[in-house]
Amino acid sequence: MATVTSHQFIGSFASHSPFNSKASHFPKDSLNLPIKFRQNRFKIEATTASQTPVLDTLLSPSTPYKKKTNEASLILIRHGESLWNEKNLFTGCVDVPLTEKGVAEAIQAGKRISTIPVDLIFTSSLIRAQMTAMLAMTQHRCKKVPIILHDESEKAQTWSHVFSEETRKQSIPVIAAWQLNERMYGELQGLNKEETAERYGTQQVHEWRRSYHIPPPKGESLEMCAERAVAYFEDKIQPELALGNNVLIAAHGNSLRSIIMYLDKLTSQEVTSLELSTGLPLLYIFKDRKFMRRGSPVGPTEAGVYAYTKRLAQYRQKLDETLN
Numbered sequence: 001m002a003t004v005t006s007h008q009f010i011g012s013f014a015s016h017s018p019f020n021s022k023a024s025h026f027p028k029d030s031l032n033l034p035i036k037f038r039q040n041r042f043k044i045e046a047t048t049a050s051q052t053p054v055l056d057t058l059l060s061p062s063t064p065y066k067k068k069t070n071e072a073s074l075i076l077i078r079h080g081e082s083l084w085n086e087k088n089l090f091t092g093c094v095d096v097p098l099t100e101k102g103v104a105e106a107i108q109a110g111k112r113i114s115t116i117p118v119d120l121i122f123t124s125s126l127i128r129a130q131m132t133a134m135l136a137m138t139q140h141r142c143k144k145v146p147i148i149l150h151d152e153s154e155k156a157q158t159w160s161h162v163f164s165e166e167t168r169k170q171s172i173p174v175i176a177a178w179q180l181n182e183r184m185y186g187e188l189q190g191l192n193k194e195e196t197a198e199r200y201g202t203q204q205v206h207e208w209r210r211s212y213h214i215p216p217p218k219g220e221s222l223e224m225c226a227e228r229a230v231a232y233f234e235d236k237i238q239p240e241l242a243l244g245n246n247v248l249i250a251a252h253g254n255s256l257r258s259i260i261m262y263l264d265k266l267t268s269q270e271v272t273s274l275e276l277s278t279g280l281p282l283l284y285i286f287k288d289r290k291f292m293r294r295g296s297p298v299g300p301t302e303a304g305v306y307a308y309t310k311r312l313a314q315y316r317q318k319l320d321e322t323l324n
């Protein structure tokens with residue numbers, strides 16, 4: 001698989017959001033995704049001169065453009081409870097914020113990962129995932145500032161330029177990608193889950209919610225969701241891990257289920273029983289091109305999580321030395 005440096009990668013992100021004005025003019029395919037994105041699924045786009053300033057702004061020379069190690073951490077966090085989780089409504093791609101409980105969950109998740117290295121953050125384009133990533137990072141002991149990249153236009157790049165090298169070093173780039181969005185729930189969006197089960201039957205609704213192949217009415221099946229979320233992971237996130245960059249992904253129940261299915265090599269049958277709690281971080285180590293699941297870095301198991309790799313233990317020791 002082709003790899004791409006952080007530099008190329010972030011430069012190529014600008015044109016990938018169907019929610020930006022440029023992208024909305026592209027013709028759509030049967031999934032209502034702009035055809036351009038499907039055709040480019042495995043293609044890494046070259047960086048153009050006009051796409052570089054945001055990257056120059058946010059990635060300092062100390063940020064690795066070249067491989068520095070064969071090991072990297074990958075943290076996955078499902079967003080904290082949203083206002084529609086609280087109301088038990090199908091949410092999908094509807095963009096609703098976190099509840100107070102969701103905010104607390106995101107902060108708690110941040111405490112759990114506060115000594116795991118993070119060089120790069122990916123979120124979906126939905127506010128609940130972005131809030132979760134940002135709130136979690138307020139707890140990180142590295143004290144770096146997560147900064148959302150805005151390269152949807154040349155003006156957005158220029159106007160968000162940071163002029164201090166020192167400040168850049170204290171920043172973590174955040175890339176928002178629609179491909180990591182929650183599965184599009186079609187005509188179920190906004191409906192109450194319990195009422196929908198009463199109307200269509202528990203079995204039918206369970207199949208819509210958890211089966212791999214069966215889509216909800218006019219929505220995406222997990223398989224369709226995986227097609228864009230896993231493709232994005234393989235094309236854009238995995239190359240960063242391969243370069244030794246530590247990555248945090250804040251996304252959604254189903255986009256993360258599809259990514260975990262890929263990481264853990266689950267079958268379409270096994271994934272039906274995979275449930276993710278809101279605000280619970282999961283840690284993977286990417287080493288020698290393999291993903292090793294390390295569970296959730298929390299309380300009693302924390303020592304175990306750190307014991308898994310020398311590199312994590314060293315990072316933590318360095319934080320202790322700097323901050324104590």
Ligand SMILES: O=C(O)[C@@H](CO)OP(=O)(O)O
Nearest residue numbers: 089090091092182209253
């Ligand atoms: O409503 C949704 O978008 C999702 C996640 O909250 O629901 P489900 O649990 O059915 O996948």
